[in-house]
Structure formats: C-alpha cells, structure tokens
Amino acid sequence: MEKLINQFELGLFFWQVLIFVGLIFLLKKFAWKPILDAVNDREQGIKNALESADNARKEMLNLQADNQRILQEARAERDALLKDAREMKEKMIADAKTEAEAQGQKLIEQAKAAIESEKNGALAELKLQVSTLSLQIAEKLLKDELSNKEAQVKLVEKMLGDAKLN
Template sequence: MDQLINDFSLGLFFWQLVIFVGLIFLMAKFAWKPILSSLDNREQGIADALASAENAKVEMAKLEASNQAAAQEARAQRDEMIKEAREIKEKMIADAAGQAQEKADKIIAQAQDAIASEKKAALADIKSQVANLSVDIAEKVTRKELSEKDAQHKLIEQLLAEANI
C-alpha cells in the first residue's frame, strides 16, 4: 500500500477522473435510457404474462365449472330419460297384460258359450233319442199286448184300477 501512495500521480488521477466522468456522461446520455426502457419493457412483459396467466387460470376455473354444470345437466337429462323409459316400459307391460287378460276372458266366455251350446244340443239329442226309444218300446209292447186278447183285457182292467185309486 505504501508503494501506491508513493507512486501516486496527480495528472494521471485527473485524467482518469475526466475519463470516468465522461464515460458516465456518455452512458447517461446514450445507454441508461435504452437500458432502463428495456428493463421497464421486460418488467411490463413479465407483469402482463403473470396477469395473462392469472386470467387463464380464472378462465380455466370458469370452464371447469361450466363443464361440471354441463355434465351435471347431462346426468340429470340421462336420469330423466331412463325414468321415462321405465315408465313407458311399465305402461306397455300393464297394457299388454290388460289386453292379454281381456283376450283370455273373451276366449273363456266363448268356450263357456260353446260348452253350453254343445250341452243343450247333447241334451236335445238325448231327449230325442229317449223319445224315439220310448215310442219304439211302447210300440213293441202295444203290439205284443194287442196280439193277445186275454193280456189286453188284463191290461185294461189294470189301467182302470190304477186310474180309480
């Protein structure tokens, strides 16, 4: 350090000071403003990017909420459609069951009518056959009875006796 103090030159110091002040003057005149404006522009760009990122974040939150609302609405519509489909299915099943019951009732009624008709026809046929059989038996009995005179008189007396009783 002693050597620096011993080698000190006032002229050299003066010129270094003049060059330093000149350099600062030139820097202030030509370089500080562009450097500061560049720094300000960069700072503004960073602030804009941060604001844009924040806006994008808010917008994403809104879109997410909108998507959730749309999904919820879609689920509600799906549930409503499923409910309507079930109601339609149940109605169709009930209608089909009702129609089937009506058809079954008609078929049963027709069968009962057919059975009653067949029963009447069978009874009429039986009555007719019984009547024919009775007439045939009566005819045979009467022929036999009329051919024998004693038996005929006996029959008449028996009939008269039964009629008086």
C-alpha cells in the first residue's frame, strides 16, 4: 500500500476519475435504463402471471363444480338410456320370438304341403312307370306268342274256346 501512495500521480488520477465518471454516465444512459425497464417489465409480468394464475384457479374451481354437475346429469341420462334400451331389448326379443314361432309354423305347413305334393307326384310317376312296364312286358309276351304260326293258331283256338256264344 505504501508503494501505491508513493507512486501517486495527479494527472493519471484525474484521467481515471474522468473516465470513471464518463463510464458511469454512459452506463446510466445506455445500460441502467434498459435494465431497469426490463426489471420493471418482468415485475409487471410476474404480477400479471400471479393474477392470471389466481383467476385460472378460481375458474378451475368453477369448472370442477360444473363438471361435477354435468357428470351427475350424464349419469342420470345414461341410466335412463340403459333402462330404455333394456325395455326395448326385451320387447324386441318377445317380438322376435313371436315372429319366429309364426314363421316356424308357416315353414312347417309349407313343408307338409311340399311333402304331400312330392308324394302325389311320386305316386303318379310310379303309376306311369308301372303301366309302361306292364305294356312293355305285354308287348314282349305277345311278340313271343305271335312270332310263330303254331302259337298264333293255338292262341286263337283258345280264345274262341273261352268265348261262348249266346
């Protein structure tokens, strides 16, 4: 410290004081004002954010109350819809059962009619085949009987003998 006091120069001290004052003046003009403005703006922003948070909290409480009310209404409406749906389901099941029974009876009647129709058709077909077979057998027998002359003469005599004149 003594060394500093012994080397003290007034001119150098004057210029250092002058530069220091100039630096303070420049800092005040160009740095302090923007820094203070930024600090004030930040302080105002924090106040606004706190007010907004408080308003949001109040609004959140109101929304929670509204949500609870809406939830209760939705539950009541859901219960009513479920009750209506159950009733409608039971009615639809009963209607479907009745309709199914009617359709079943109708199908049974149609099946009986179809069976009867098929039976009659099969009997008619069978009669036709039996008559066709009978004619074919008779034709073959007559061809065999009438193929030789002797058999024809015997057949005619036999028929004449069977036939009696009145």
